[in-house]
Amino acid sequence: MQSIARGGSTVSRRSFLAGSGAAAFASQQISAAAPGLSLTPEDMKWWRDARFGMFIHWGIYSVLGHGEWAQWFEQIDVREYAKLAERFRPQAFDADAWAAAARDAGMKYMVLTARHHDGFCLFDSQVSDFTSVKTAARRDFVAEYVRACRKAGLGVGLYYSPLDWRFPGFFLPGIYRESAEAMKKQTYDQVRELLTNYGKIDILWFDGGGDDWLGFGGLEYWGGKWHSRDAKQHYTATPLWEPEKLYRMIRQLQPKIVMNDRAGTPGVDWGGDFHTPERKVGQFDTERRWETCDVLAESWGYVPNEPIRSFRNCVQLLVQTAVNDGNLLLNVGPRPDGAMEPHHVRRLKEVGEWLKRYGESIYGTRGGPVHSGPWGGVTHRDNRLYVHVIDWVDDTIELTPIPGKIVAARSLTGREIKVEKTAIGIRLTVPPEDRQAVDTIVLLETDQQVA
Numbered sequence: 001m002q003s004i005a006r007g008g009s010t011v012s013r014r015s016f017l018a019g020s021g022a023a024a025f026a027s028q029q030i031s032a033a034a035p036g037l038s039l040t041p042e043d044m045k046w047w048r049d050a051r052f053g054m055f056i057h058w059g060i061y062s063v064l065g066h067g068e069w070a071q072w073f074e075q076i077d078v079r080e081y082a083k084l085a086e087r088f089r090p091q092a093f094d095a096d097a098w099a100a101a102a103r104d105a106g107m108k109y110m111v112l113t114a115r116h117h118d119g120f121c122l123f124d125s126q127v128s129d130f131t132s133v134k135t136a137a138r139r140d141f142v143a144e145y146v147r148a149c150r151k152a153g154l155g156v157g158l159y160y161s162p163l164d165w166r167f168p169g170f171f172l173p174g175i176y177r178e179s180a181e182a183m184k185k186q187t188y189d190q191v192r193e194l195l196t197n198y199g200k201i202d203i204l205w206f207d208g209g210g211d212d213w214l215g216f217g218g219l220e221y222w223g224g225k226w227h228s229r230d231a232k233q234h235y236t237a238t239p240l241w242e243p244e245k246l247y248r249m250i251r252q253l254q255p256k257i258v259m260n261d262r263a264g265t266p267g268v269d270w271g272g273d274f275h276t277p278e279r280k281v282g283q284f285d286t287e288r289r290w291e292t293c294d295v296l297a298e299s300w301g302y303v304p305n306e307p308i309r310s311f312r313n314c315v316q317l318l319v320q321t322a323v324n325d326g327n328l329l330l331n332v333g334p335r336p337d338g339a340m341e342p343h344h345v346r347r348l349k350e351v352g353e354w355l356k357r358y359g360e361s362i363y364g365t366r367g368g369p370v371h372s373g374p375w376g377g378v379t380h381r382d383n384r385l386y387v388h389v390i391d392w393v394d395d396t397i398e399l400t401p402i403p404g405k406i407v408a409a410r411s412l413t414g415r416e417i418k419v420e421k422t423a424i425g426i427r428l429t430v431p432p433e434d435r436q437a438v439d440t441i442v443l444l445e446t447d448q449q450v451a
């Protein structure tokens with residue numbers, strides 16, 4: 001039987017969980033119901049209709065140009081790393097330029113890393129000195145960013161990492177309990193600051209919260225040695241993260257804020273307002289809201305000279321998320337001086353130009369009703385279906401039946417199309433010269449609402 005060393009004595013793992021751990025389980029069970037946290041479909045509508053947002057990873061790690069995990073991967077001492085704050089003087093930072101880049105890309109909201117795992121805040125915090133206001137930059141970038149988003153009519157989103165690598169209690173919460181408690185308190189305090197001092201915030205994007213991140217979701221000591229915790233064996237010791245308490249505080253401060261699923265604890269039955277497939281297109285799902293987050297270049301935080309996605313690849317990624325009924329949060333990592341790479345901005349603008357022409361087939365649509373495939377998929381709004389063909393895997397595209405009768409059909413991207421009813425559904429034919437390399441869009445109008 002496994003055993004856990006605790007206070008000098010060794011107890012069996014089972015009795016440990018049944019004893020002092022019982023309170024922890026009880027609190028998780030109470031949390032399991034988590035009523036009243038979810039937004040209504042009406043509250044979520046703007047976000048679902050928006051479809052496309054900009055993710056920005058930017059902080060003192062940008063100075064190194066090795067991405068936002070540089071400190072971790074290069075094992076940079078916390079005090080050494082902190083010196084980067086003195087080199088972080090972003091002369092070219094212009095929040096309006098960021099917002100313009102997002103708007104020109106056809107994006108409807110933005111999410112900025114207010115604080116990543118290194119603990120450095122891009123905002124004014126009363127509970128930390130490790131902020132852009134109290135170090136060389138002497139600016140509250142979050143304040144400038146929020147103003148710029150609003151002015152540009154974009155939804156305002158903030159990314160916040162509850163975990164913080166400066167706290168030993170993050171790694172070993174059991175023996176550095178005070179530190180773990182302090183890290184937890186910092187999260188509550190800073191989330192409160194972010195949601196109190198900047199007016200209405202539309203999206204809160206957590207990353208790396210919850211009990212399984214205490215102790216890196218990994219290390220625990222029992223049977224006389226260190227073990228990595230089984231993914232199914234959740235952290236139940238002290239301190240507990242109490243995500244529900246956090247969520248409730250957030251709902252009180254910003255009742256309509258849209259929250260993701262990355263501050264929770266397995267066992268608490270509230271997975272945020274949406275979930276977050278990372279670097280992959282989410283599965284077709286019209287019930288549970290989701291947002292794919294992915295990168296324009298290869299890394300999240302700034303790395304110079306990385307190849308970026310082609311225009312075709314960007315559009316196809318957006319189309320694939322839309323036909324599967326999700327959103328796309330596409331990331332750019334601005335330079336340490338605060339400017340976005342001009343070729344990133346140009347690429348995004350190309351996507352925006354495409355959306356100006358074909359946005360009706362993306363914005364405000366729902367995915368389906370026909371399931372997507374390697375060839376593409378379908379979006380719909382009212383009685384209109386937009387068939388997106390991104391890969392002509394065959395000369396014809398066979399769709400399963402759709403509700404109602406087709407009363408009109410035309411191509412948005414070319415001229416000729418042929419639509420036939422078959423025994424199994426609908427067959428679509430587009431002559432090769434009318435097919436598009438990026439996306440061939442066929443509009444089908446039916447005599448009734450699609451869904």
Ligand code: GLC
Pocket residue numbers: 068069207278293300
């Ligand atoms: C990954 C990265 C993290 C980044 C996040 C965005 O989890 O490790 O640094 O912020 O993706 O989704």
